[in-house]
Amino acid sequence: MTERPAILIVDDEPDALAAMLDALTRRFGGDYRIVPHLSPSAALDAIRRIADDHEDLALVIADQRMPAMTGRDFLGRVRAIVPTAKRALLVGWGDHDASPTILQACALGELDNYLYKPWVPAEVHLYPLISEFLAEWTRDHRPGMELIRLVGDAQAPRSNEIRELLTRNGIPFGFHPAGSVAADRLLQEQNVEATALPLVFLHDGAVLADPTDAQIMDAVGESPRELACEVAVVGAGPAGLTAAVYTGSEGLRTLVIEGHVIGGQAGASSLIRNFPGFPRGISGAELTQRAYQQAWLFGAKFVFAREVHGLRVDGAQKILALSDGREVTATAVVVATGAKYRRLDVPALERFVGRSLFYTTFGESRLVHDLEVAVAGGGNSAGQAALHIATFARKVTLVVRADSLEKGMSDYLVQQIRRTPNIDVRLQAEVVGGEGGELLERLAIRDRVRNVVDHIPAKMLFSLIGATPYTDWLTGVVQRDAHGFLVTGHEVDMKGWPLRRKPMSFETSAPGVFAVGDVRLGSMKRVASAVGEGAGAVQNVHEYLNEVAEAALITDPQAVTTGPGRRVGPPGAS
Numbered sequence: 001m002t003e004r005p006a007i008l009i010v011d012d013e014p015d016a017l018a019a020m021l022d023a024l025t026r027r028f029g030g031d032y033r034i035v036p037h038l039s040p041s042a043a044l045d046a047i048r049r050i051a052d053d054h055e056d057l058a059l060v061i062a063d064q065r066m067p068a069m070t071g072r073d074f075l076g077r078v079r080a081i082v083p084t085a086k087r088a089l090l091v092g093w094g095d096h097d098a099s100p101t102i103l104q105a106c107a108l109g110e111l112d113n114y115l116y117k118p119w120v121p122a123e124v125h126l127y128p129l130i131s132e133f134l135a136e137w138t139r140d141h142r143p144g145m146e147l148i149r150l151v152g153d154a155q156a157p158r159s160n161e162i163r164e165l166l167t168r169n170g171i172p173f174g175f176h177p178a179g180s181v182a183a184d185r186l187l188q189e190q191n192v193e194a195t196a197l198p199l200v201f202l203h204d205g206a207v208l209a210d211p212t213d214a215q216i217m218d219a220v221g222e223s224p225r226e227l228a229c230e231v232a233v234v235g236a237g238p239a240g241l242t243a244a245v246y247t248g249s250e251g252l253r254t255l256v257i258e259g260h261v262i263g264g265q266a267g268a269s270s271l272i273r274n275f276p277g278f279p280r281g282i283s284g285a286e287l288t289q290r291a292y293q294q295a296w297l298f299g300a301k302f303v304f305a306r307e308v309h310g311l312r313v314d315g316a317q318k319i320l321a322l323s324d325g326r327e328v329t330a331t332a333v334v335v336a337t338g339a340k341y342r343r344l345d346v347p348a349l350e351r352f353v354g355r356s357l358f359y360t361t362f363g364e365s366r367l368v369h370d371l372e373v374a375v376a377g378g379g380n381s382a383g384q385a386a387l388h389i390a391t392f393a394r395k396v397t398l399v400v401r402a403d404s405l406e407k408g409m410s411d412y413l414v415q416q417i418r419r420t421p422n423i424d425v426r427l428q429a430e431v432v433g434g435e436g437g438e439l440l441e442r443l444a445i446r447d448r449v450r451n452v453v454d455h456i457p458a459k460m461l462f463s464l465i466g467a468t469p470y471t472d473w474l475t476g477v478v479q480r481d482a483h484g485f486l487v488t489g490h491e492v493d494m495k496g497w498p499l500r501r502k503p504m505s506f507e508t509s510a511p512g513v514f515a516v517g518d519v520r521l522g523s524m525k526r527v528a529s530a531v532g533e534g535a536g537a538v539q540n541v542h543e544y545l546n547e548v549a550e551a552a553l554i555t556d557p558q559a560v561t562t563g564p565g566r567r568v569g570p571p572g573a574s
Contacts, residue, residue: 004031004032004033005031005032005033005055005056005057005058005137006032006033006034006035006050006055006056006057006058007024007028007032007033007034007035007058007059007060007061007130007134008035008036008037008043008046008047008057008059008060008061009021009024009034009035009036009037009060009061009062010036010037010038010039010040010043010060010061010062010063010066010071010074011036011038011061011062011063011066011090012038012039012040012063012066012067012068013063014038016063016117017036017037017038018036020036020061020117020119020126021034021036023119023122023126023127024126024130027122027127027130028130028134032058032134039068040062040066040068040069040074041068041069043060043062043074044074044077044078044081047060047078047081047082048081050082051081051082056141057082057084057085058085058086058133058134058137058138058141059085059086059087059088059130059133059134059137060075060078060082060085060086060087060088061088061090061115062074062075062078062087062088062089062090063090063117064089064090064091064092064095064098064101065092065095070101071089071090071091072089072101072105072110072111075087075089075105075110075111076110079110083391084137084140084141084391084392085137086112086133086134086136086137087110087111087112088111088112088113088114088115088129088133089101089102089105089111089113089114089115090114090115090116090117091114091115091116091117092116092117093116093117093118098114102114106273106279106281110419112133112136113129113132113133113279115129115130143174144172144174145172146172146173146174147171147172147173147203147220148166148171148172148173148174148200148201148202148203148216148220149173149174149176149186149200149201150162150163150166150173150174150175150176150198150199150200150201151176151177151178151183151186151187151194151197151198151199151201152175152177152178152197152198152199153177153178153197153198154175154177154178155355155438155439156197156198156354156355157353157354157355158198158210158354159175159197159198160354160355160358161213161354162198162200162213162216163175164261165213165216165217165260165261165305166216167285168261168262168263168267168268168285169217169261169262169304170262170285170289170292171220178194178197186201187199190205190207192207195209196209196210197210198210200216200219202219202220206219212305213260213304213305214304214305214306214324216305217304217305218304218305221302221304223303223304224255224301224302224303226301227255227303227326227327227328227329228328228329228330229253229254229255229301229328229329229330230247230252230253230254230330230331230332230545231243231247231252231253231254231255231330231331231332231333231334231541232254232255232256232257232318232320232328232330232332232333232334233247233254233255233256233257233300233333233334233336234257234308234320234333234334234335234336234337235256235257235258235264235335235336235337235338235470235517235519236256236258236262236263236264236288236292236302236336237263237264237265237266237267237288237336237338237517237518237530238263238264238266238287238288238291238517238527238530238531238534239336239338239516239517239518239530239531239533239534240256240258240264240334240336240337240338240516240517240534241256241262241288241291241292241294241295241534242291242530242531242533242534242535243334243336243516243534243535243537243538243541244256244295244298244300245291245294245295245298245300245534245535246534246535246538247300247334247538247541248295248298248299248300249298250538250542252541252545253299254295254299254300254301255300255301255302255303255328255330256295256300256301256302256303257302257303257306257308257320257322257328258302258303258304258305258306259305259306259307259308259323260305262288262289262292263284263285263287263288263289264288264338264339264517264518265338265339265341265381265467265518266284266287266288266527266530267284267285267287267288268284268285268381268385268464269283269284269380269381269384269385269527271283271384271387271388272284272287272384272527273410273412273413274410274412274526274528275287275527275528276528284527287527303322303328306322306323306324306326307322307323307473308320308321308322308323308328308337308473309321309322309323309473310473310477311333311473311474311477311478311510311513312477313477313510313512316331316512316548316551316552317329317330317331318330318331318332318333318512318513320333331512331544331545331548332512332513332514332541332544332545333512333513333514334514334515334516334534334537334541335471335474335478335486335508335513335514335515335516335519336515336516336517336519336530336534337469337470337471337519338467338469338470338517338518338519339467339468339469339470339518339519340467340468340469340470341359341463341464341465341466341467342465342466342467342468343359343463344357344376344431344463344465346431346432346433346434348433348434348435348444349431349433349434349440349461352434352436352439352440352461355438355439355440356434356436356439356440356459356460356461357434357440357460357461357463358460358461358462358463359462359463359464368389368392368393368459368460369392369393370392370393370394371393371394371459371460372393372394372395372397372456372457372458372459373389373393373395373396373397373458373459373460373461373462374396374397374398374399374431374443374445374456374458374460374461374462375389375396375397375398375399375461375462375463375464376399376430376431376461376462376463376464376465377398377399377400377463377464377465377466378400378401378402378405378407378408378409379408379409379464379466380408380409380410380413381464382398382400382408382409382464382465383398383405383409383410383413383414383417384413385462385464386398386417386423387413387416387417387420387423389462390420390422390423393422394422395422395423395424396422396423396424397423397424397426397443397445397456397458398417398423398424398425398426399426399429399430399431399445400425400426400427400428400429401428401429401430401448402427402428403427403428404427405417405425405427426445426447428447428448428449429445429446429447429448430445430446430448431443431444431445431461431463432444432445432446432453433453434458434461439459440458440459440460440461441457441458441459442455442456442457442458443455443456443457443458443461467518468483468484469483469484469485469486469518469519470519471484471485471486471519472484474486477510477513478508478509478510478513478515479492479493479496479508479509481521485519485520485521485522486508486515486519486520486521487508487509487521488503488505488506488507488508488514488515488520488521488522489503489504489505489506489507490502490503491521491522492507492508492509493509496509497509498511499511504540504543504544505536505537505540506520506533506536506537506540507540507544511544512544512548514537514540514541516530516533516534516536516537517530517533517534518530520533
């Protein structure tokens with residue numbers, strides 16, 4: 001097996017092929033083999049040989065206008081041979097006839113993106129996109145940087161929990177199963193005994209034995225000591241992170257509290273194709289990591305691995321009680337706690353949680369390589385998970401309670417699932433049991449129409465059957481509906497409203513406490529709408545802080561207004 005992965009180019013125009021070969025060789029030739037072909041059939045033969053020899057094919061680029069075979073048809077055949085390879089269609093500038101082909105092929109997963117030709121200068125029109133392709137492929141198929149090294153039982157729930165924590169929070173790590181050569185070498189180098197697994201080896205040489213999430217996050221990041229702020233954001237999903245970006249960028253002292261992982265439910269989505277600005281899609285983890293970095297650069301501080309257990313109001317101040325016993329004091333609070341995953345009510349599967357049953361797809365794609373896997377759920381998250389897993393797994397069974405995919409999924413997902421040969425869709429069905437040894441081996445699925453139970457092979461089950469809002473900590477403080485969603489704006493029952501003015505759009509029944517994203521009653525449950533709510537709520541926050549500052553000046557004309565509750569403006573400044 002060659003050590004260098006291949007980049008294959010096919011274009012029936014000799015001069016164009018030679019130019020791209022030269023450009024890619026100059027930039028990427030040190031790390032990749034650049035393989036050119038003038039004929040689609042010859043290129044397919046070469047790809048079959050690469051697959052047969054178990055060599056790595058990172059990227060395939062095909063010209064759309066080839067007489068023998070269109071680039072789209074060619075890339076569709078490539079997908080059947082090497083589904084893990086990235087695929088790019090090469091189209092000419094101004095080729096408007098290619099637009100429908102690109103849109104449909106991207107939506108159906110037949111290609112990952114497109115490139116323009118001519119692409120001169122390469123530094124602008126070629127290299128950045130090629131680098132993106134290779135970065136995505138490398139992230140999935142090559143060992144990464146190990147800022148943290150984890151040694152544990154590969155099947156232990158706690159090992160999987162820590163892997164999810166690190167993956168979703170964007171911390172580079174390496175996992176070494178206990179008893180492996182790499183794990184034994186690491187233990188010997190650090191003179192550590194494997195008495196309390198899992199072990200977390202930090203970049204500074206420290207070792208944590210069976211640590212809590214809080215201990216891990218405190219060790220890899222800076223936990224703020226000052227817990228007084230102007231705006232406290234509870235939850236680091238898309239809505240909360242967006243709110244933190246805007247409050248931070250507008251000079252408000254902002255503290256974000258996240259109980260588990262950055263990104264929330266959206267962060268678990270393997271590919272979001274309908275978020276504006278990302279025509280070929282972006283993973284939920286990458287999208288929310290970018291938002292986190294942006295908020296951090298604007299000065300927002302983060303408290304990780306702590307939950308908020310309660311809220312009380314003391315005059316203009318809101319006091320949040322953290323799970324570690326500390327308190328956060330803020331003038332305004334933005335609640336963006338989103339929703340928690342609904343668990344399957346199947347007792348026989350409980351012993352597999354964290355081993356073969358997961359309530360998220362946390363990015364460990366190589367765990368499902370060549371396995372038969374099931375996904376339960378009929379929403380976009382389940383559809384995205386099934387498609388992503390199908391790239392690596394031998395077969396994916398998608399179990400849906402509804403009588404059609406269209407009832408819960410976006411059309412682009414429905415069409416792509418139908419075009420994916422190794423996804424078997426079971427409609428009007430539900431998971432009712434499972435069996436196996438230490439790991440799941442077979443899954444019991446009840447057909448609700450025929451009222452029979454089928455048993456299918458399955459080594460793993462990913463359940464994405466919906467979520468409930470995380471708002472119990474606000475009981476008695478903020479109005480909620482029967483399902484626990486927070487009531488805002490004109491939905492607030494005015495009987496308990498203490499002010500003369502009406503609640504603002506995102507304001508709850510407690511003045512100065514705002515709700516955004518999935519936790520809010522009436523929200524659209526879409527990433528883009530959550531981002532919009534997070535941004536929109538900041539104007540409400542400005543207006544409230546101005547009210548507090550004006551009230552303080554009326555009460556005490558000499559009051560200093562540079563701390564929490566200071567006068568800020570203009571509202572809505574960006």
